Each structure stands twice: as structure tokens, then as C-alpha cells.
Amino acid sequence: MSVFLYTLLIFQLHAKAENPLCRMMGESKYPLLSKDGDVNIGALFSVHSIEILPSFKYTQKPQALSCSSVSLRDFRMAQTMIFAIEEINRSQSLLPNVSVGYRIYDTCGSRLSSMSATMALMNGPEFTAGDRCNGQSPIHAIIGETESSATVILSRTTGPFKIPVISPSATCECLSNRKDYPSFFRTIASDYHQSRALAYIVKHFGWSWVGAVNSDNDYGNNGMTIFLNTAQEEGICVEYSVKFYRTEPDKLQKVVETIKKSTAKVIVAFLTSSEMYNLLEQLSIQNISGIQMIGVEGWITAKNLLTPNCFHVLGGSLGFAVRKNDIEGFADYVIKAFWKTVIPCSQTEGNSSEYAINCNTYQDLLLLKNYNEDVPEQRYSSNVYKAVYAVVHSLHSLLKCKEQAGCKKGLTIQPQQVVEALKKVNFIIKMGDHVWFDGTGATIAQYEVVNWQKDSNGSIKFKAVGYYDASLPPHQRFVLNTENITWAGGQIEKPRSVCSESCPPGTRKASQKGRPVCCYDCIPCAEGEISNETDSNNCKQCPGEYWSNAEKNKCVLKAVEFLSFTEVMGIVLVFFSLFGAGITVLIAILFYSKKDTPIVKANNSELSFLLLFSLALCFLCSLTFIGRPTEWSCMLRHTAFGITFVLCISCVLGKTIVVLMAFKATLPGSNIMKWFGPAQQRLSVLAFTLIQVLICVLWLKMSPPFPYKNLKYYNEKIVLECSLGSTVGFWAVLGYIGLLAILCFILAFLARKLPDKFNEAKFITFSMLIFCAVWITFIPSYVSPPGKFTVAVEIFAILASSFGLLFCIFVPKCYIILCKPEQNTKQHLMGKGSI
Template identity: 80%
Template sequence: MILFLYALLLFHQLHTKAENTPCQKMGDPKYPLLSKDGDVTIGGIFAIHRKETLPSFEFTQKPQHLLCSSVNLRDFRLAQIMIFAIEEINRSESLLPNVTIGYRIYDTCGSRLSTMSATIGVMNGQDFGQGDRCNGHPPLQAIIGESESSATVILSRTTGPFKIPVISPSATCECLSNRKDYPSFFRTIANDYHQSRALAYIVKHFGWSWVGAVNSDNDYGNNGMAAFLQIAKEEGICVEYSVKFYRTDTEKLKKVVDIIKKGTAKVIVSFVSFVEMGLLIDQLSIQKIAGFQMIGVESWITTKNYITPNSFHSLGGSLGFAVRKINIEGFADYVIKEFWDTAFPCSQSEGNSSQYALNCSRYEELLALKNYNEDIPEQRYASNVYKAVHAVAHSLHSLLKCKEQEGCEKSLTIQPQEVVEALKNVNFTIKMGDHVWFDSTGGAVAQYEVVNWQQDSDGLFQFKSVGYYDASLPPLQRLMLNAKNIIWAGGQLKKPSSVCSESCPPGTRKAAQKGRPVCCYDCIPCAEGEISNETDAINCKQCPREYWSNAEKNNCVSKNLEFLSFTEVMGIVLVFFSLFGIGITVLVAILFYSKKDTPIIKANNSELSFLLLFSLTLCFLCSLTFIGRPTEWSCMLRHTAFGITFVLCISCVLGKTIVVLMAFKATLPGSNVMKWFGPKQQRLSVLIFTLIQVLICVLWLTISPPFPYKNMKYYKEKIILECNLGSTMGFWAVLGYIGLLAALCFILSFLARKLPDNFNEAKFITFSMLIFCAVWITFIPAYVSSPGKFTVAVEIFAILASSFGLLFCIFAPKCYIILLKPEQNTKQHIMGKTTSISY
């Protein structure tokens, strides 16, 4: 308890001592480059120079001041527009009436070290008098700056504990949107999340799937490129390489340029800061590297002093997003005369001394710009600074309770935190018509202009607007491009191609190359029966069952229907032989009819002969039913007609064979067998044998008849239109019955082959049955193994072969005797040594 009381007493003494101690600065004070006193003060931090020469740090003597060189014209203009906006507000009677705004603008020289020094300088203010006390309140209400993201991170982290609002006109890193880390940060430009998406969308829009990526090795470049790479991956864009460098690492820059030169990607996304881009352009120009389509960001795409004859050779046709250009009325005139007369502390006129007694030599580089204003039309960040100054003014206007008639209450003490809260609620329109407000992250709405580096007919370089990106619009309407107005890299009018692999045309599919990004692939033709009807298809689609792919594999067409038709060569040949057989059979019938009274006709049972010729004619005719497109009726007719006509034919042959045997028996003494197999019995046997086949066919057609069938088993690319047997049992029953009669006929004729006649009918029947059985025995395996229309052809061939065999074996010898050997057409010659036979 005693220790606690002692500590409390000590703390009270230290606190009292601090309050009564005058403020003192340690070291040499850092003075602003440009300043003016006022009732309220706004700080400004810009990289007005881009190079810094460090002094010796040997610690043998006090380090000298840092030396800055190489004017950064863009940031110098930002400082000028800040002063211009402040002077305009000071003259206004409606905004902060009777209140003057002062400013203190510091130069960071593009150095992180100087950024920290400038930040401390702007927060501390000038020298303190002996009576000034350290009250903990900064001597300013807001800070405008920095122009780069990394420097702005340093600035915001330093000012954060003091809750001083920082408003940047050009720091776009998405990292600064974190309100937990940067609660008092605001910006009049959108964060890079939108620009990263826009970059991916523009690459996707032009069909570039293979790009290179370069970024600054700082918060701006790293965060912006990380967002782009993520979105590019989602959009199917492949990145060949992603490299980065920082402005002080010359060797790394040369390696980056070497990678660009060796890369195959023709499109390069450059998320590079203003300073780094200048160095990259210099290296590209030195090595005369050209032909790459550069896609840039707002930090450098509209920098006027970057577009020169040398740089245009390397970067001509560059395309990128720029801050919308807004013309600020009166600014061009201001920077030529009024700024140098009133705001600038040093003049080239003789006898004019600096109001701060500074050495004017430090302003020599700036004085060289006194009459230069060609870059002003492209000062796109100027409006952002203008908006930032007016946003602070509107915040102060509300905090000072300003009224048009009464002015503002100058006696009010304004805390930085109050300005932060007031900035969150600002909502006004500047005189150029733009609406100013801050979203929940302290940023502005993303609105970009798409510009293209072009050279006009007069040889002048320009940034031509070719579209826009507006994040406030619906997703599909955000990006608008006028491609016909774009001049591409190398001055080409045709859009360059940048792909790892060319697009796969319809009829092919993409196959990834092993170990390479998904944008690198081979184009594999679709397999038979598969198609792809779109470019860069991932997979081929299987055609429906009755369809097949065309030759180009890009469309499904109906499969060809295959059947034995009358128009093809095979069909014509078979029709010819069918008609030929019919013709010969008819001629034989005519011949037999004309010679019906001759002995050879009578000796061979003319009635059965004519019936056999009729059945053979039907057999030749039934072969025609197998040719042509199968239909329901043709399928039923072809098999039943074949079965019935062949049974009729075999029945006649069987009848003739039996007659021969009976006739021989009848010649034997005491035999009366012919009365049991006379003409009536012969006709009846033929009828019975045929009716049995008719009954089998009727049962077949009743139970499961043949029907047209699309057979897709043998061929994938075509459909065999054939007749399905329906009941296979019915088919084999019909065929088996024919085979049974043929076998019986063959056996009987074989037994009678040596009967003692000069003209032995049984011998010829034996030969015909031998041919018939041979044909149909070989038909079965050929029928089973032949695919498609060849099955039908085999069946027709078997019908024709067996029919011709019967026709020639049975009737050819008789026709030979009738036509060429009429002297043998006598009863005595036919009977030979046997006795007369009466039929």
C-alpha cells in the first residue's frame, strides 16, 4: 500500500513537470518547402524531388542535410493545385467566411527516410517561443499526401496515434482501406482492388490468356499485383512470369527486363509505381525492346514526360487505366504567374531575397519550370488534390459553425478527431460538377478512363481515351471499350495475340500439357462419335445413339442407314442374276411346254416338272424381296416366301425322286406299286409337304414375326437397317424343315442313282441335292458371321445358288437332248435295255 502511494505521488510530480516545461526541438528543424500562415493550417507532403543524396554517416562529425535533385513534375503540380485550392477557398464568401487557411508543404524527395522526417516536421510546426508549452495538440488540422502508397503507409502510421486526418490524392493500395489500422486515413481516389479487377477484365475482354506481370516491390505494387493475380486465376488467365523490382535495385531491374525480353507472353501487365516505371522505360529504351503490349495503371499511364520518341518505340500503343481528367478552371494561368509571384519563396529577379532567408540555390530546378505548362492538361491527380482540400474546408466549415452572415467562430478549438468524424460525413459537389464523399473505407468511387498511347498525323504523342470503367455500374456494364480506336503495340491496327496455346477449333478438345499452366494445352481431335461445337472445348460430347459425328467433328449428323438397295452395285448384280434365273426358268418352261409330247418330257413327269419350274420361278422372285429398305411387310414376306417356295420346290424334287423309285419298282414282275403313287398322290404329297411349311410360317408370324430393326452393334458410325427374325426358333424351324426335306430327297435320289436307265433322273436329282445341301450348309456360318447388308447378300446368294443348282442339274440335260440331240429323244433310247415304263 505504501509503494502504491509512492508511485502515485511520483507520477503526479512528473506529469506536473511536463506540463510546465517549454517545448524544445531536438536537432535541426526541418522547414517546409512552401508555406503560408493562416487561422487554420493544412499540411502537405509530396515527393517534389525524386532523388536524394545521402550524406556521410561516419559519425565523426554532425551529418549534413540531405540533398534532393531531379524534379518530380507530377508532385510539384500537386503542391501547386493544393495552394491554388486554398487560395480559392480563402477568397470564397460562402466557404469558411472570414477564416484563412494556411499551408505547410514538405518535400520528401521520394525517400522513405525523408518521408518520416517530413511527417515529424509537419506535425511539430515551427520553432517555439520561451513561453510555449507542450500541450500535445498538433499545429494543423489535416495533411494532404502522400502520393505513393508506401510513403502514405508511413505517414498514416505516424499520424495515427494523434488522430490527424490524412487525405491522399493518389495512394491506392488496398491495404490502406483497413479502418482498424488506418482509422484517420481518407483518399479522393479509389483503392486498387477495383483497378486490379479492371486489369483482369480488360485482359479477359481482349482474349489474352497468357500474360507477363511486373510490379513495384512496395505496398502499392505488391498488393495490387496480388489482387490481380488472384482475379486473373479466377478468370482463367495464366501468368507466364510475375517479377518485381524497387527503384534502388538496378541489378534486379536489369534481370526483370531480361525476363521480359525472353518471355513468350506478348502482353505485360505493369502494376508499377510512378518512379519505378520511369526506370523500367529507360531500360527498355536502352535495349531497344519493342513489340510488347503494355497494360498499365493510373500511376504512370498518363505521365506526359514519359512519352518520348525513344519510350514510344518501346511502349507505343500502351493501354491502361487513368484517373478521370477534370479541367480545373484558372489553374493553368495560376501556375504561370500568380504562383511564382505569391506562393513561391524565391525569384530569379535580382535583389529579391527569400522571405525565409534561405539559399535560393535549392530552388534552381523548380525555377526552370516557371514558364512550362504543357503537362497541365494531363494532370489527372490535380482534381483529387482539389477535392481533398475542399473536403477539409467543408469539415472545418461545419466544425466552426460557419454562417454566411455571421462568419465562423474562430475561438473554437478543433481537435483532429473532430475533423476525422466531420470528413466521414462530407457530401458536396465541386464547381466542376463532381460529387465528393467518402465510403466506409475512406475511399472514393472507382471511376477510370481507359487511355491509349498514340501518335497523331503531326507526330505528336497523346493519351487517347478509348473507354471507361465505372465500378458504380452493374457488373456487365462497368467496362466499356471502343476497340476500333485503339492503336496497338508497334503501331499495329490489329489486336496482338498473347496465348500460350492457340485456341482449339470446334472438333477438338483441350488437353493440358503436363507440368505447365492450364493455358498451355494441346488440341486433341474428338474421337469418332464425339463432337465439340465450340472453341476451346474442355471435353467432347457424345452424339446421341442414332447420330454420328461429321468429318469435322463439330456436329452430330444422322447415322447412315445401311441396307442392300437396288441402286448399289451388289444389289444390281443380285437383281440381274435373279431376273436371269427367272428368264431361263421361263424359257425352259416354254421349251418343255412346246415339247410336252416328246418322250423325254413324258418320261420325267411333266406335271411335276412344270410345278418345279413354277416353284423355281418363285424362288428367284423371292430373292428380290430381300433387296430394298426393310419394312414391316417386306420383313414378314421375305422369310415366309423363301420358306414356302423352297419347300414347294423341294417337295416337287422329292416327288420326282419317289416317282423314279416307284417306277423302277413297277417294272419288276408282279409289282403294282405305281397305283399307290400316281398323279393324285404326287400332287397330294406336294400339297401336304408345303402346307406343313405354311403352318410353321403362320405360327411364326402369329407368335413373333420378323420386323424392321436398326442394328447398331456391328458399326458405331452407321445403322444397319435389317429384318429382325422376331422368333429365331421360327426361322430355324423353317430352315430346318427345308433341310429335312432336302436331306430326305438326297438320300432317296442317292439310292436310285444307279438305276439301269440311259437317262437316269435320280442321278441328276442327286447332283442337284448335293449342290443344294452344300450351299445351305455353308450358308449357316456365313449368315451368322456376315455383318449388315452382307448378311442379306449371303442369304440371296444361297437362294440363287441353290435355285440355279436345281435348275441346271435337273433341266439342263433334258434341254441338251431336246435342242442338240433330238435323235435321242425317243422312247427306246430313254428306256435302254429296260422294259417300257408307263407313268
Template identity: 80%
Template sequence: MLLLLYTLTFFNHFHTKAEKTLCQMMGDPKYPLLSKDGEATIGGIFAMHSKETLPSFEFTQKPQPLLCSSVNLPDFRLAQIMIFAIEEINRSEMLLPNVSIGYQIYDTCSSRMSSMSATMGLMNGPEFAAGETCNGQSSIHAIIGETESSATVILSRTTGPFKIPVISHTASCECLSNRKDHPSFFRTISSDYHQSRALAYIVKHLGWSWVGAVNSDNDYGNYGMTIFLNTAQKEGICVEYSVKFYRTEPEKLKKVVDTIKKGTAKVIVAFVSFIEMGLLIDQLNILNITGLQIIGVEGWITSTSLITPKSFQVMGGSLGIALRKINLEGFSNYVVKAFWDTAFPCSQIKGDPSQYTINCSRYQDLLALKNYNEDVPEQRYSSHVYKAVYAVAHSLHSLLKCKEQEGCEKGLTIKPQQVVEALKKVNFTVKFGDRVWFDRTGAAVAQYEVVNWQQDSDGSLQFKSVGYYDASLPPDQRFVLNTENIIWARGQLEKPNSVCSESCLPGTRKAAQKGRPVCCYDCIPCAEGEISNETDSNNCKQCPGEYWSNAEKNKCVLKAEEFLSFTEVMGIVLVFFSLFGAGLTVLVAILFYRMRDTPIVKANNSELSFLFLLLFSLTLCFLCSLTFIGQPNEWSCMLRHTAFGITFVLCISCVLGKTIVVLMAFKATLPGSNVMKWFGPAQQRLSVLAFTLIQVLICVLWLTISPPFPYKNMNYFKEKIILECSLGSTVSFWAVLGYIGLLAVLCFILAFLARTLPDNFNEAKFITFSMLIFCAVWITFIPAYVSSPGKFTVAVEIFAILASSFGLLFCIFAPKCYIILLKPDQNTKKHMMGKTYFKT
């Protein structure tokens, strides 16, 4: 094991002001895998191998060097990109003219131990001259790396106290945005804050509310998944389960796969690193778990080594966030010739042979890639390494005060801290058009593609771009997804459905299921008068006053208007009885007119005009009920109540007059009585007029102060509007009824007192009975009127009018009509003077 232990005594120089002491190296130095000298040096740390073999730790002898195997082609390409960019800058006459850039690139073998060793090697250099003092100065000006976020966190924390700038091309963990913990860290990739939110937007845009979540148990996965879960919650997305594992935990991986298998979510968000994703795919293949819609991240979604015919059975149709694919002109040719001729140490050894005392056998697995470049088009991180190198070059260019004609001031000593400050200010455009600058957290702007795993018509597997996310655009333009171009899991053209509960249709609302996530709910129909016109509505909306919900509860419609109409059965029946009563009254009047000279007619009243006035008022009583039928309007409302009140007072006044005449007629037969002179025809008409004028006055006051008006009653029935006539002044209404009742009671009392008079001249008992019916009808009318709903209120009022009118007509005139029509032999003066009047 090559573990470099340094005694860095320059801490005493800064903190205790002690004199400089000698630097001593313990153990063997760590040499870079690829290196080149230059006037300025850029360090690189890449995991060019993925496996590390540990030596024996028996402590019986000095540990042997670590052995690395299994080439990690993506990171090897990134190392080549770094060298390609440096060589390009060295040839440039515009950037750092006359200044050469060197590099030292270390291989970490995907090991934290080797990563730490490489970091110390970059910071201190491979050798110290004898007697050299510690000057606190790094041998490099910047470090590019690492690939994984967790390793980059270690690198940044280690180099941070020494102000050495670290520029990562792939470390996207949001944890690295903390400038207090990572003051000298930069990255040409954006933070996972944006990627995690973009994942939530994809899920939301596609209508999935029930997903599973898997992440790597490291900084990259934990921080990224936390942001996704928070964003998902805000967007109304429910996560059935959130599980994690690490590459060295096979038992946890099995539990994760078992959770996925048992889960009901059809969409899985996989925020995992490349290595963990490979392990997860293998386990899903073993258990033949297919048909899941996987949503992935840039860490693995475009890895060519993962998209194989075997993995496609499980992962086909995967959708995810990827870095933009940018073609670096000239790089494809460089990796098959120029790199091996100029940069590879076993091809040509230059410089001090002691520095390159390397066993070339360690490069044998790399030499197998000498003529391979098929993977170059999918190297989406290459542009980020390229931009990182150019960012350092532009920083050095400004610090060295380089000018196009004069070159650069080579005598200047550049400290890493100066490079950090210069990196904060860089702002330039690379040859493929991207503008390079760092925000306040040291990150680049978020620009992603949305890619879909698809199989072409020729059977080849590819990553097809189906959308993008660009944080530099306005919020409403940042995210675009072309769903028509997506091939879903199992090669389906129809988008899969992943919900805990099916969508609630319009007309229903969501009701959360107790103890379950908010995405699990029951669909409850909206209550009467409420609607929901959207799918998955949380609440039903109350319809406005004059509206009511339709049968489907998805639309507010105008409430049905109800009133007693002429066309409905009840209206027709009431109209019939009203006209029948009026017609019958007219027939009685005609009969009495034709029989006006007969004794029975003359015996009732000496003034036929008074008799016909009673029949006329009864006719009006029958007809006034028609004003209560039909849609209420301003005139009908005023007419129906006033006409009813006046005609009934007119009718009762006539009956009252007849009763008084009967009573006074008996008094007039007494010796010395001249009372009849006060109850002659003129007085009778005058009394009727007086009684009626009082009612007219009440009605005029009513119409003047607060008249009846049409009113839409929406309180009695919620689902319909009752069109009715509001009374306006209820006092006036009850005054009209009270006055009618007063006259009726007075008439009843007088008729009751006269009921025992001789039969020959007595109508009092029939008037008594008629008034009894009249009063009974209107007394029962009051509670029925108050309690009847809607149009039945009007029907009750019409019924009371007709019942009382028929009572008056039949009780007063039926006996006379009976004698006239059926017993004409009794309609004689002789019979009228006898004791058999109205007897059969």
C-alpha cells in the same frame, strides 16, 4: 538531418491514467514548405523534389539539414491543386461559411526519412510553448498524401493510433483496403484490385495468352501484380515470367531487362511506379529492345516526362489504364499568377518572421516554373487532390453544424476521430460532376480510361483514349475497348500476336505440353465421330447418334445410310442373276410344256401340273431375292423373309413329293403292293399344300407376334448407318430356316435311299445331289450371315437363295433339258425302257 524526437507522454494519460506531463521536443522543428494559418488546418505531404542529399554522419557535429533537389513537377502541381481547392473553399459562401481553412504542406524529397519527419511535423506542429502540457490533440484535422503506396502505408500506420484521417489521391495499393490495419485511411482513387483486373481484361479481350510481367518491388507493385496474376490465371492467361526490381537495385534491373530480352512473350504487363518505369525505359533503350507491346498502369502511363521521342522508340503503342482526365476550371491561370502571389513564401512573407526564417535559395528551382503551365492538361491526379480537400471540408461542414444563413459554430472542438467518422458519411458532387463518397474500405469507385501512346500527324506525341473501365456500371458494361483506334507497337495497325502456341483451329483440340504452362499446347485432331467447332477448344464433342464428323472434324453431319441398292454394282449383279434364274426357269417350263408329250417328260411325273408347280416355285425363289434389294421399309421387311420362307418350302415340298413318288414307284412294282394309291396326284398336291401351310402358319405367327421391321443399325459401323431389316423375333426367323432345312434333310435322306434304283426311272441321284448343294449352301450361310457386315449380310442371304435355287434348277432339270435339246434321239419310249437312260 532534421529528425524530430518527441516524448509523447499522453499514452500514459490513456493507459495509466497518470497526470499530464510536459511535452518536450528534441532537436530542431521540421517546418512545412508551404503553409497558411486557418481556423481548421489540412496537412499535405508531397514529393516536390525527387532527390535528397544526405549530410555527413561523422557525429562530430550536429547533422545539417537534408538538401532536396530535382523538382518533381507532377507532385508540385498536386500541392498547387491542394492550395487552389482550399482557396476556393475559403471564398465559398455555401461550404464552411465564415470559417477559414489553413494548410501545412511538407516536401518529402521522395525519401522515407523525410516522409517520416514530415509526418511527425504534421502531427505535433512546429513548436511548443514553454510549459505546455501534452493534450493528445493534433494540430491538423486531416492529412492529404502521400503519392506512393509504400510511403502512404507508413503514413497511415503512423497516424492510425492517433485517429488522424489520411486521404490519399494516388495510393492505390490493395493492402490499404484493410480497415483493421488502416482504420482512418481514405482515398479518392480506387484500389488496385480493379486496375489489376482491368489489365487482365485488356489482355484477355485482345486475345493475348502469353505475357511477361514486371513490377516494382514495393507495396504498389507487389500487391497489384499478385491480383493481376490471380485474375490472369482465372481468365486463362499464362505468364511466361514475373520479375521485379526496385529503383535502388541496378543489378536486379539488369536481370529484369535480360529476362525480357530472352523471353518469347511479345506483350509485357508493367505494374511499376513512375520512377522505376523511367529506369526500365532507359535500359530498354540502351539495349535497343523494341517491338514489345507494353501494357501499363496509371502510375506511369500518362506521365508526360516519360513520353519523349527517345522513349517512344521503345514504348510507342503502349496501352494502359489511366485516370480520367478532368479539366479544373481556373487552375491553369492560378498556377501562373495567383499561386505565386499568395501562396509562395518567397514572394510575400506574412505573419511571424521567426516562423519564416527560411533561406529562399531552397526555392530557386521552383521559381523556374513560375510561368510554366503546359503540363496542366495531363495532370490526371489533380481532380483526386481536389476531391480530397472538398471531402475534408464537407466533413468539417457537418461537424461544425454549418448553416447557410447562420454560418458555423466556431466554438466547437473537432477531434480527428470525428473527422474520420464524418468522412465515412460524405456524399456530394463537385463542380465538374463527379460524385464523391467512400466505400466500406475507404476507397472511391473505380473509373479509368484506356489510353494509347500515339504519334500525331504533326509528329507530336499524345495519350489517346481508346476505351474505359467503370466499376459503377453493370458487369457486362464495365469494360469497353475500341481496338480500331489503337496504334500498336512499332506503329503497326495490326494487332501483334503473343501466344505460347498458335490457336488450334476447329477440328482440333488442345493437348497440354508436359511441364509447361497450360497456354503451351499441341493441336491434336479430333477422333472420328468427334468435332470441335470453336478455335482453341479444350475438348472434342461426340456427335449425336445419327451424326458423324465431317472430313474437317468441325461439323456433325448425318451419317451415310448404307443398304444394298439397285443402282450399285453388287445390286445390279444380284438383280441380273435373280432375273436370269427366273427367266431360265420360265424357259425350262416353256420347254417342258412344249415337250409335254415326249417320254422323258412323262417319265418324270404323270402330272404336268405338279412339275410346273415346282418350276413356278423355283421362279418365285429366284424373284423373292429382289425383295432383299433396295431401302428397307415396313412392308419390304415383312415380305422378304416370309416370301423367302414360303416359296422355298413350296419348292422343297415339290422336290420332296417327287422323291417320295420315285421311291414309292419302285415299291409299287413289287408283287402285291398297292402303295401307289396313297401317292397319287391328289395326295401329292395335298402333301405340298400341307407342308407349305405349316410354313405359312409359322410366318403368320411371326408377323403377328414380332414382325420384322426397318432398323437403323448404328452399332456395327460408327461412321455410317446400316439400314436393315431387324428380324423382330429371331426364334421365328430360325424356325422358318429350320423348317426349310428339315424338309431339305428329309428330301436328301429319301433321295439318298433311292439313288440305287434302276436308271430308267431314277431321278433320286440328281435330287440327292441338288439337296446336297442346297444343304451345303445354307449350312455355310449361317456363319457367313452372322459375320458379314452391313449390306453384305443381305448380299450373303441373296447369294444363298440364288445358289440353292440354281442348284435345284440345274441338278433336277439340266439332265432332262440336255436330252430334250441335244439328244432328241434318246427321248423315245424304246430308249426310256432300255438301260441307256441319260447315258451318252
């Protein structure tokens, strides 16, 4: 039995394959508006926006679906399509001798009705050619749908049959995929450009903290994804990104609560007009206002949003709208010709029942019979107009039409041929727009930037305040006239929407842990660093010779430090240098005037005068340490200091040796003084000094001191100092001075108790003690960080040691000369004891 049934089934399938039967399942769906022609164009518009479903009890045949609530926008699109087709049928240049027909279906904004209408377009409402399927579509192209999600369904359904679909308003970027939608075209730009332009307008106004709401469908999800990616590229932070669909009231409530709790004062709303209407209602109920809305072409010029409370919430909204194009003659057409030719219903005086029967389908449309005030604001009608002309231009080329000979009517046109012809269309319509399709099947992105404002009589208008044109160079695409903008709540000042206030120059941004990058703290730049721009991410280090000012917004030249003649410390040191030199000169004058007295003659007066001369030079050499270091002053200060001090110590050493030799000479049989007479004393001083001169010459020859900008020890200032060049040379000079001083101190110490009335060795011992103490104290301070105080310490050491030698050696003698002249005798000086 089973074998028999299987054989019968195979036989029936084979018979059907040879002789296929086309059977209509269910009742035929008829178009809302139609007209037969040699070539036909189909269309799907949501002329009504609400679909009323019948009862599905499965006990009886379901009634037909009914629709309500006329969508004026889609109704005008249907009228525009018919207007364009009738205009073409009257034309002698396009499809001469070929009539164009149309079949316009009302989808009622329902996916169910949309699928039903799509199948009706592809198959036709009835089979006039018998019961066989000929595989030929009754229409050559479909114009529609108006929403992206519905267009996705339509394009996927017609795609396998290669029937071209041209949408006037579906902008979803997803439809740009030619692999999935090879036969889809649109006379509007993809949302790719609009979504990026939304980020640009937010960036233009300095809003870095925004909220985002989108329709939970293909249109909203794809558009918002592109916006979010672009916003991230442009440094814009999105506080929240939420979505809902018109049939999801719970999600809508959550969206409203999110908006209510947020701190962002700007919302990017990528919504259709239906979702925006629902959101507007809830925002009005909860009295949420003062939010700057940034909108898209889907709702920014939608008339259904103009409710009594709309401006309270949406006043000042900014957004991108499809450009308006005035179609010549269309305004008159929708008042007169359309109702006479397409819907020829008129209320006759006699038979009202006949009117009801014939025109019951159009009763809600007839309410618009004398209304055309909305026509100037219709922004999608021109897209329908372009779509019709694009299809006709492609058919014109396929039918090989010529102005004189007409078109070849006998040609069979396959849908795929129309698709290929549409890719090549390139023409200019009478409004002046250039119509062609890019590689994705879309047209160039051109938008008006509109602003919700109130005019003098209180009515709301959509005022153009700029434009975006993707066909222009990048720097010219986006133009805004901000002076003409009304902001949220009717304010004249632009709202601020930032997570954190801008960081002023002199500070940098520091991200707050766990928060978006637009939320940050302003941290002052460190010393030596600046930021000279608002919202700097990092502070810049000042170059070597520069330092940050107090505000940390500018690099200024570092203060240059050196011991100057004009500052107080420099003046004091100059005073003591000249004072010491002056006293030395006075003492020299005093000694010269008393050169014949015993106390001056004692211990070789030549050494005394030479010592006074060297002390005067010691006082004066300290002046070379004051003032801006130069190449010459650096070489002079160290060498002059070294040579004069050696000369000074050599003289003291000579005087000490003379004291010792003089004592030895008083012993019986001693002739030691002949070995250290005046000539030997002068020679010893010269020899000791020449050694220091040789050291200095070698130092200057090998690696002399030089002026140096020291940036190492102080960040905020430059220390001008004299670099030693060769540290070995410096310590050799200083060491030699120290060696002579120690030698002098030892000899003087040995001679301190010699039995003279005036024992000069005792005073030399004191002077050497002071000299050594001063320079031992100086060494640690000299190797400390450089600066003018270090130089001052060095000058102090020179002056202190010079004053020590001067006072210890010469002041006692001056005292005797001036105050105790009676002691200035040979007998007294040779006497025993001390003074």
C-alpha cells in the same frame, strides 16, 4: 542506495504524470509552404524526388537534409491544394467566417523525411501554448502521400491518433483494410479494379501469354497479386512474374535478362514512374523493343518517361490513366497568383543578396514560374482538389455552419469526428464529379484507356482510346475503340502473344507436360467426335445417327446402307433373279408344249409344273431382299423365302419318292404305287408346305421381322436391315427347309443307281448336294456383321440353290427334248443303262 534511487524514480514518474512536459527532441522541421487559419489541413508531397543525406560522423551535429530534382507532378498537387483552399476561403457557402490554413511538407521521396514531416504535422513546429501537452493536433486532416508505401507508413503512424489521411494517388488495395487503416481515405480508386481491368484488356485482345513486372513495394506487390489471380480466372498464362525496386540495380538487370529471353510479346508493367524510368533506360541500352507494354496509372502518363529513346521502347503502350479534369482558373493561378501570394519572391533591381536570402529555398521551384504547358495533362490535381473539398465539407458539418449565421468557432473538433464526418460527405464539385467514399474509404474506379502515339509533328501524346467505369453495369464497364490504337513499335496490326497457336475446329487442346495450360498441342478429334469452336478443350461425341465429317468440325447424318436397286450389285442380282425366273417360265412353256412326251410325263408331270412354279417364286422372292427395308418387305422376304423353298423341296421330295416307289412297283407281287399315286403326291406337297406356313404364321404372330437401324457394328454408317424379331422363328423356318432337303438328299441318294435309262434320282441327288452346300456356306456369312453384302450373300444363296435345282432337274430333260428327240420315247426311257 538502490532502494533510494528506485524511490526517486517513482517520484519523478508520478510528478511527470501530474504535470507532463512536452520537449522537442532535435530541431523543428518547418513546412515548405504554409499559412495559418482557424482550421488547418496538412499535406505531404514529394515536391523534390531526391534526398541528399549529410555526413553522419557522430563528431558533430548533423546538417539539415537537402533535396533536389523537382517533381512537377507533386508540385502541381501542392499548388492545387493551395488553389482550392484559397477558393474556399473566398466562398460564402463553405465555412463562412472561418479561414482555412495549410501546412505542406516536402518529403523528398524519402521515408526518413516522410516520418519527420509526419511527426511535425502532428505536433506542430513549436509549442506556443507553453510547455504542457494539450493532446490537440494542430491539423484536422492530412492530404498525402502520393505513393502507396509511403502512405502505408503515414497511415500507420497517424492511425492511433485517429487523424484522417486522404491520399490523392495511393492506390494499393492493402489500404482498403479498414481494420488496419480506419482513418484512411482516398480520392482515387483502389488498385483492385485497375488490376482486374488489366486482365480484362489482355483477355479482350486475345493475349494468353504475357510477362509481368512490378515494383517491389506495397503498390506493385498488391496490384500484381490481384492481376495474377484475375488472369488465372480468365485463362491467361503468365510466362514470368518478376519485380525490382528503384534502389536495386542487380534485380533490375535480372528482370531485363528475363524479358530478353522470354517469348511473350506483351508485358503487364505494374510499376511506379520511377521504376518504369529505370526499366526504360535498361531496355533502351540493350535495344529491346517491339514489346507491347500494358501499363497502370502510376506511369502510363508520366512526363519523366518522355526521353529521346522512349518511343522506341514504349511506343504503342496501352494502359489505364486517371481521368483528366479541367479545374477552372487553375492554369492562370499557377502562372500569376501562386507566385505573388504563396512565394512572394521577385528579383529587385537593387538588393540581390536579399533575394538570395529570402528565396534560396525556392530557387529550383522558381524555374517553373512561367511554365504551365503541363497543366492540361495533370491527372491527379483534381484528386487533391476533391480531397480538400471533402475535408472542408466535413468541417462545415462539424462546425454547424449556416450561410447567414456563419460557423461556431469555439467548438473543439477531435480528429475522430472528422473521420466520421468524412464517411458521410456527399457532394458535387464544380467540375461535375460526384464525391463520396465507399466502405473502404475510396471513390469509384473510373479510368481512361490511353495509348502512346506520335502526332504529325513527332511529339508523343497520350491518346484516349476507351474507358473503364466500375459504376456502370458489368457489360458496359469496359469500352475500347481499337481502330484508333497504335501498337508496339508503331505498328498498325495488333501483336500476337500466345504460347501455342489456336487449335482450329476439328481439333482439341492437349496440355504439354510441365508447362502452363496455355501451352498445348492440337490433337485431331477421334472418329465420330467433333469440335466446332476454336481452342476446344474437348471433342464432343456425335449423337447416335450422326458421324463426324472429314474435317471433324460438324456432325453429319451417317450414310445409310442397304442393298439398293440402283447400285451395281443390286442391278446384277435383279438381273439374275429375273433371268432365273425367265428361264423357269421358258422351261415351263417348253414342258407344256411337250406335255404328251414320255420324258415330261415321267415321274408325275404335275409335280414338275408345280416345281417350276415354286422355282419361279424362289427366283422372284429374292427381289424382296433388295431395296429399303420396310415393315411389309421385312415380313414378306423371310416368309416368302421359307414357304417357296419348302414348296420347291416338297415337290423334289415327292418326285424322289415317286422314283423309289416306281422301282418297287416293278417287283413281282408289289402294289405299292396305289399308296402313293397322284393324289397322295399332291397331298404330301400340300402337307409339307402347310407345316412351313404354320411356322411362318406363328412367327409373324409372336414376333415378326421389322425394319431396324443397326448402329452397333459400324460407327460411320447406319445399316438398314430387317431384324428377325424372333430368332427362334427364323431358325425354325430355316431348319425345316434343311430337314426336308436332307431327307430328299437321302432318298435321292438311295435311288441314284436304279436301273433306268433316265434316272431322275441321280440329278436330284446332284441338285440336293448343291442346295445343301450353298446353304451350309451361307450360314456363317449370315451371322457375320450386317450390311448390304450379307443381304447379297443371302440372295446369292437363294439364286444359287434355285439355279442348282433348275439346272440339275430340268436341263437334262430339256436337252433330250430339244437335242435328242429320238430318246424321248417310252422304250428308251424304260431301257437299261444310262444315257
